[in-house]
Amino acid sequence: MELIKHALGGNAVLTPVIRKEVHSVRARLSLNGTSIIVQRALGRAGTSVEFRDPRDDGFIEQLSIRSRGDQASVSDRLLGLLGIPAVEIPRARTRATAASVPLTFNDLYAYVYVEQQDIDRSVVHHTEVFREPKRRAIFELLFGLADPQHLAMETELGRVRDGLRHAESRAAAVRTFLHTATDQDEESLRRRRLALGEKAEEAREGLERLRAEISASTSAHQTLRDEVLKAEEDAQEASEGAQAAETEVARREHLLAQMRVNLVREDKARIASRRLSPLEFVVCPRCTQALEEGRSSAGVCALCLQPDPLAGMEFETPLDDTDEQIAELDNLLSVAINDAERARDVARATNRRLAHLRQALDVATAEAVTPRFNEVELLSATRAQALADLDHIRNVLNFWDELKALDATVSALISERQRLEEALRRSRAKLEARRSVLGDLGDRFNETVVALQVPWAADGSIDHRTYLPLVNGERFESLAVAGGTKTIVTVAYHLALLGHALAEQDTLLPQMLILDTPRKNLGVNPSDKAMGTRIYERIRALVDAYQNKVQFIIAENDFLDEADWARSLHFDYDNPLLPHVVHPGEEAVKAGRLDTVETLRRR
Incomplete structure (x- = not known):
């Protein structure tokens, strides 16, 4: 299964x-x-x-x-082969919203396949909250109580109602905001926006006029501006010249100082030479040993035997040359100092002229701008305030525009809701004649319950709202009976639906029923066995009446011996469902000694 x-x-x-x-x-x-x-x-x-x-x-x-977007799924293809269109329904049918769910082949298959685990617990999974709306919608579609157009309108009505709730909520929020944000109505705000726009434009034109006047009055001072620019260039050039002259003075002062240091060093060398040259060492001043006479040649030191740098030195002529160089450098330094002073004088003069010209330009400009300064300030503030007020009013008017759009949307959605509700009323009226099928289904269910001789069951019917079975007027989940009896009720319900589909040929219900253990939880006493026998008698009656137009697939642990009208497949230890896998045997299962499947494969 x-x-x-x-x-x-x-x-x-x-x-x-x-x-x-x-x-x-x-x-x-x-x-x-x-x-x-x-x-x-x-x-x-x-x-x-x-x-x-x-x-x-x-x-x-x-x-x-x-389902993956617009691509067809297995469900779409199977429903199409059965002639059942793929439709969507509201997720909650009592208070429908925009949330919708598709009806799939698996939802239909629940009316074909009755699973063992649910056969005594629910009817077509009616206890599962998520599947309940789909169960009812599939029933309506199968038995003609609704058509695809009707279900599509219900789904669209849910979307419209959801959109209407959202639009009304948003409109209420915007209306509350407008009530608290301003005490003026929309028309007053629009008139004020026009007035503020004119005010801002007048201020802009006034500022443009003042700028033109200031520009015209200051154009006469262009020559003075040119003189200021030329004076700035001259001042920069003079400053650079003064810096260069001062740098030259510093360089010459450094050269003169260096020359004088050299002169002092040479003078010290002369004095040392005069004082030490007459001395002739005969004893080493370090170890006090006598120095041999004639151990050194001319021009060589008698002590270290290295060339004597003082030998043959003459100091008088170099000293005169040094004095001349110092005198020459001193003269050059004086010239550089005079040049630097003249450069500083030029820089000071150009700076004074630049300051004078700038002051004159400031005075001329102030005479042109100052009289208009207050007017410029006032017009600028007026324009800025007008623009700020305009932004605020535009924002408020945007909410007014949104409110009008929302009101229009609400009105359109109300009209659409009314249209859909009216269309659904007409559709229900048109489909109302089909609701007689519920009476026939109830009669068939009652007949099946009576024929099966369900204990304590006086009558059976079908709930016209939920489409679920009622026994003695009680819902399935309210039945205070054993699980075996609930199994019989579930089987009777499905047999009634299938019997109507076979007899009337006016439904989309597949003419097939798969039952997994239809005698689940039935006892072994004679009355229970008799009830199981009556189940198969009911099934055989349908098979005999409709032959190859109907198909049953039934799984049972102990199929009735007298049911020779059915083709049986028996699975046991010697004939398992998977022929290549050997069952270890009942005793091994009870003892818990199960070998791995690999060791039990048929060779």
């Missing part, structure tokens, strides 16, 4: 050995007269389903099990 569900793109519950040993599942389907093969891998590769041609096993297409 779960492998079939997996092949059709459902979220199946698979056993560990299946997940480990099975690579993919393939099923051949006949949907609305069209034969198709579907194949889906297990594990991470099972995110898509392959569709193949049963005639030659040729590949047709591969579709994702989940």
Whole structure:
């Protein structure tokens, strides 16, 4: 059962050995007269389903099990093969909003496949809050209580109501803001905006006029400006000349000082030479040993035996040359000092002229600008205030514009809501005749409950609002009975739906029913066994009446021996579902001695 569900793109519950040993599942389907093969891998590769041609096993297409934008999914293709359009419904049908969910093949499949874990707990997963709106919508679509256009209008109505709530909330917030932000209405603000615009423009024109007047009055002082610029250049040049002259004075002072230092050093050398030259050492001043006579030649020191630098030195002529050089440098220094003083005088004169010209220009400019300064200041402040007020008013008017747009949107959405509500009323009136099907379904369910002889059940019916079974007027979840009896109620409900679809041929319900353990939790006493027998008698009656127009797939632990009208597949230790995997046996399971699957493979 779960492998079939997996092949059709459902979220199946698979056993560990299946997940480990099975690579993919393939099923051949006949949907609305069209034969198709579907194949889906297990594990991470099972995110898509392959569709193949049963005639030659040729590949047709591969579709994702989940919707991805505008790409078709497995659900879209299967619903299309069944002739059921893909539609969306509001997520909450009682107070619909813009949130919507699609109706998928898996939602339809819940009316075809009754799972073992839910057969005695719910009817078509009605206890799951998320799936409940979809369960009801699928029922309405299958039995003609709604059509795709009707469901589309319900979805659109939810979007319109959601948009209307948002627009009304935003409009209320903007209206509150305008009430607190200003005491003027929109028309007054627009008139004030025009007045402020004119005021700002007048101030701008006034400033332009004053600038033109100032420019005209100051153009006559262009010659004075040119003189100021020329004086600035002269002052810069004179300053640079004075700095150069002072640098030259410093250089010559340095040369003269160096020459005098050299003269002092030479003078000291002369004095030393005169005092030491007459001395002749006969004893070493260090070790006091006698120096041999004739141990040194002429021009060599008698002590260190190195060339004597003082030998033959003459000081008189070099001393005269040095004095002449010092006198010459002294004269050059005096010339440089005089040049530097003249350069400083020129710089001071040019700076005084520059200051005088600048003062004259300032006076001339002040005479042209000062009389208009107050007027310029006033016009500038007036224009700045007008522009600031204009910005504020524009912001407020933007909210007025938004409020008008919101009011228009609210009005349009109200009209659209009314149109959709009226269209839905007409659609419901048109579909109301189809609601008689609920009476027929209730009769069939009651007939099935009576035929199955459900304990304590006096009558059965179908709730016209929820489309769920009622037994003695009680809802399924309110039945204070054992799980086996609830299983019978669920089976009776599905048999009633299928019986109507087969008899009337006016529904979209697939004429197929998959039951996993329809006798779940039934006891082993004779009355319980008899009830199980009546279930299969009811199923056989449908098979005999409609032959190959209907198909049942039933999983049971102990199929009835007398049900020879059904084709059976028996799975046991010798004939497992996976032929290549050997079961270790019942005793090994009870004792917990399970070998790995690999050691039990058939060779």
